[in-house]
Amino acid sequence: MKKLKSIYLLLFSVLVIGAFASCAGSTDDDDGKPDAFKGEAYFTVQVAVAGDTKATSRAAGPHGGEDGDGRETAFENEYKVNNVCVFLYSSTTGISDGDAKIEQAFYFKKPTEKPGNTRYDKVYTFEKKKCLPIVVSKAYHVLVVANAGDITLTYLNKKLRELRDAHLETFAKGSGDFIMTSEQDATTESTSAGGNATGDGSEANPLTVNVDIERLAARIDIDPGDGEYVDSPTNPGTGTYAFDVKDVTNNLVGGFVLESILPYNKLTSGEFCIKRVGDNTGATLSYLGNETTNSETDKTATNYVIDPWTSAKNAGSTPSGLTYNVRKLNDAGWPSATGYLPVKKVLGSTSSSSFFVLDYAMENTTFDNSEEYATGLVFKGKYYEASEWDATNHRPNIGVTGTDKYYTYTIRHSDPTGAGPKTDPMYYGIVRNNIYRIKIEGVVGEKKGMVLTIAVKKWAKYTHAETSM
Incomplete structure (x- = not known):
């Protein structure tokens, strides 16, 4: 009987750990899943990709550097975002830390164009997802891959370098959507703390990370x-x-x-x-x-x-x-x-x-x-x-x-x-x-x-x- 009780406790522990893992690596809404912790937290992402031109004149070119010879037009299919994968990892050195672990991964596929934007300023918001409170309370670095479909399980719990150094074999999906990835570092810390996030993690005010993305093409x-x-x-x-x-x-x-x-x-x-x-x-x-x-x-x-x-x-x-x-x-x-x-x-x-x-x-x-x-x-x-x-x-x-x-x-x-x-x-x-x-x-x-x-x-x-x- 004692042995059977031990087995029961072991199985119970595995179930608890499994419930924790399913939330930590959430790739969809957690509705109906057992809550491993008391209280709830909510997370979402907002991505910005430009679609317009504010071109500058040039006397000669091409100029080097990030801004080159100014800015130029993008057509609608070139800046459309239809889905994003969001990867969270913790590291004191950021993206140079190839051994950092990707601890959380989320897939969003219901974009909403932010009201008030024109075809020239594209910001997309996504549905909120229930997540573990740790997502809200812990300072994570954030990477985004857009228009690549759901690749969260490919990199969840893997080392950062496996995502960071991945060779993407195409810059566009078969649908014609351009794959885009993070242009600069983003974190789950609030903007007042120097991060890119807003919101308190409640259902009414989910933690929202703002990420700038750029085309691979x-x-x-x-x-x-x-x-x-x-x-x-x-x-x-x-x-x-x-x-x-x-x-x-x-x-x-x-x-x-x-x-x-x-x-x-x-x-x-x-x-x-x-x-x-x-x-x-x-x-x-x-x-x-x-x-x-x-x-x-x-x-x-x-x-x-x-x-x-x-x-x-x-x-x-x-x-x-x-x-x-x-x-x-x-x-x-x-x-x-x-x-x-x-x-x-x-x-x-x-x-x-x-x-x-x-x-x-x-x-x-x-x-x-x-x-x-x-x-x-x-x-x-x-x-x-x-x-x-x-x-x-x-x-x-x-x-x-x-x-x-x-x-x-x-x-x-x-x-x-x-x-x-x-x-x-x-x-x-x-x-x-x-x-x-x-x-x-x-x-x-x-x-x-x-x-x-x-x-x-x-x-x-x-x-x-x-x-x-």
């Missing part, structure tokens, strides 16, 4: 500049752009019709869940850190954004696990390459801004700015001699076929003058949550090529009442 835009839009006679709205070709003294020598563009060395292996920056060895990392610049006037980058293969990319070798959509080829290889994207006309947010969104890309950086691994573009089209070109209407003469032509461009990330050394930090690179706006200024001679300028704009950054994004 970067966006590549093409601005046709002074190119003449040539609509398709059979499929209106899907035409292309024609350019007069001038010589160095601005005399007309021919024409060029842009047909399609191919991004190459676009990383497809995945990228870190949480952004990190560091020096050129990768030994000194700052998680959730900012890109820095050397001065307000020069604004060239002074540190590196690091992707999972940055430190291993060396000219002449291919790091294990690194994959690109199309590797950089020589000039003879571009005609046989696949994956060219047709040019189409998409108007920007104002009548004075005409551009089209070419593609989205993951982070891709190197310490030596090797063009072997840098992301670039191939502009494919037809070149026409002066005798084949209608200079009045800026288009080919009827019946001429032109000659296939391919112009290439490596995307710069930081070099305001365009004359800096390629060895400067982040001279080339793709960084999450930025828009790479490439403007076609013109075409100079058949062989000299396209004249392009670039602005790197933060993908809509704004300040809301609780914290800064």
Whole structure:
């Protein structure tokens, strides 16, 4: 009988522990579950992601640093939040503590757009969830992953580094929702204590943590500049752009019709869940850190954004696990390459801004700015001699076929003058949550090529009442 009683007590203990664990790792409402403690606590999250433009003018670019060349438009599907996973961990050193344990995890999937916001200032609130009182009373650090579905059980009770260093293999779900993660540290401490939380944890006033999130993707835009839009006679709205070709003294020598563009060395292996920056060895990392610049006037980058293969990319070798959509080829290889994207006309947010969104890309950086691994573009089209070109209407003469032509461009990330050394930090690179706006200024001679300028704009950054994004 004594042995049976011991077994009964053991089973009772297991049940109590199980009830505690089910609340501690809650991924849904705890209604109907036994309450392991007296009293109740409630928790929710509010996330902010920008959707608007407050673009600044630029004399030259691209400028390094977090703000780059200003801010630029996001379209509705690019800032929509449909679900979030919230991970809580405790550590005195924060996100650099890879051994910290993820103690709590919550999944929210009923977003409500905060009243009073426009399409330009997106703040989403979520349903409150019952939680253990410890969530309210203990100081936790908070990480958020949005639009990835419910991945709470994948990382609950795991070490922080398993989430922080995870390689997310895509920047968008099949639904087209962009995956977003925390942009900066957030805590469950109140704003008066320097944290990001409001509320007392009661049902009427749940503990609410305010978290800023950013997209894992970067966006590549093409601005046709002074190119003449040539609509398709059979499929209106899907035409292309024609350019007069001038010589160095601005005399007309021919024409060029842009047909399609191919991004190459676009990383497809995945990228870190949480952004990190560091020096050129990768030994000194700052998680959730900012890109820095050397001065307000020069604004060239002074540190590196690091992707999972940055430190291993060396000219002449291919790091294990690194994959690109199309590797950089020589000039003879571009005609046989696949994956060219047709040019189409998409108007920007104002009548004075005409551009089209070419593609989205993951982070891709190197310490030596090797063009072997840098992301670039191939502009494919037809070149026409002066005798084949209608200079009045800026288009080919009827019946001429032109000659296939391919112009290439490596995307710069930081070099305001365009004359800096390629060895400067982040001279080339793709960084999450930025828009790479490439403007076609013109075409100079058949062989000299396209004249392009670039602005790197933060993908809509704004300040809301609780914290800064």
